[in-house]
Amino acid sequence: MEIPDIYGKFDRIGCLTFATVDNGIPQTRIAHLFAFDHEGLYFRTMITKPFYEQLKKTGKVSVCGMFPETSVSHDEQGMPRFKPGYTIRATGDVREISFGVLKEKAASNEMFMLGVKDTEKYPAMTTFCLFRAWGEVYDFDYEMEQRPHKLQRTGFCFGDMRIPFRGVRITDACTGCGKCLERCSFKAIYKDGQRYVIDHGRCDVCGDCYKICPVGAVEIVIEEIQS
Ligand code: SF4
Ligand code: SF4
The missing domain is CATH 2.30.110.10 (Electron Transport, Fmn-binding Protein; Chain A)
Incomplete structure (x- = not known):
């Protein structure tokens, strides 16, 4: 924009x-x-x-x-x-x-x-x-x-500002159980091959996936400057 x-x-x-x-x-x-x-x-x-x-x-x-x-x-x-x-x-x-x-x-x-x-x-x-x-x-x-x-x-x-990323992300610890996808009412999680991925454009950072993941594979990112 x-x-x-x-x-x-x-x-x-x-x-x-x-x-x-x-x-x-x-x-x-x-x-x-x-x-x-x-x-x-x-x-x-x-x-x-x-x-x-x-x-x-x-x-x-x-x-x-x-x-x-x-x-x-x-x-x-x-x-x-x-x-x-x-x-x-x-x-x-x-x-x-x-x-x-x-x-x-x-x-x-x-x-x-x-x-x-x-x-x-x-x-x-x-x-x-x-x-x-x-x-x-x-x-x-x-x-x-x-x-x-x-x-x-x-x-x-x-200006010369960049957009920081703040939200949640699925890490390599994911075992592919699919519980987060089922739970996400924002339809923000999808499968890319065997990987589960969050579409950050749709994610509300509601935390449901973070709470439901049985292996702690969803991490909270406080702030990360994107390239
Ligand atoms: S709930 Fe956790 S382990 Fe299961 S698919 Fe989602 S991120 Fe992976
Ligand atoms: S934080 Fe909420 S909206 Fe975002 S992917 Fe997880 S369950 Fe879906």
Whole structure:
């Protein structure tokens, strides 16, 4: 996925959760992205807000949102139900953009004009660019109304960031008993010859295979940078 597609997914949602860290304590607020270009994704805040202070101090942000519905309904058994949709998140590095640079961008890209007008109206406003990030689109259809599996996860990155792998993996200790394949309700496990393999695009990292494997052949990977 390229920056315009990533922006499009966020823009459809509108109001997003922006997370920062303040002296080791996580903090969130609702804001939105207002523009993109080849350098990254853009959002605004005021220099008087704690959000600004945290962005300047850490240079980091994490953004996420959900489409099309954020409410949860329940079935007769009280189990949660979600309308098919997607969540998207991106985590990475930010830099502040001067008003001069914002005006230069607005001269050739109408999208940035909103930022210029808003900053003229509210002089304490400033713009940040998320210029280096990795993230994921988590497309869900838990009741399998529109396709035969629940999940489709698509990773993305831009800047010189790479996508880390975090999840579960079947190791060479696998004896081929097939219990995990039978158990996986996400249809994320398949057989490749004699080997059992996890399709990470479909895997929810729910842990069922990890718990059911009789020989401990499913390993948890905390983080591994992919090439
Ligand atoms: S349950 Fe364990 S041993 Fe059996 S197929 Fe799955 S990974 Fe292999
Ligand atoms: S963690 Fe859950 S979703 Fe992923 S392969 Fe194992 S059982 Fe399937």
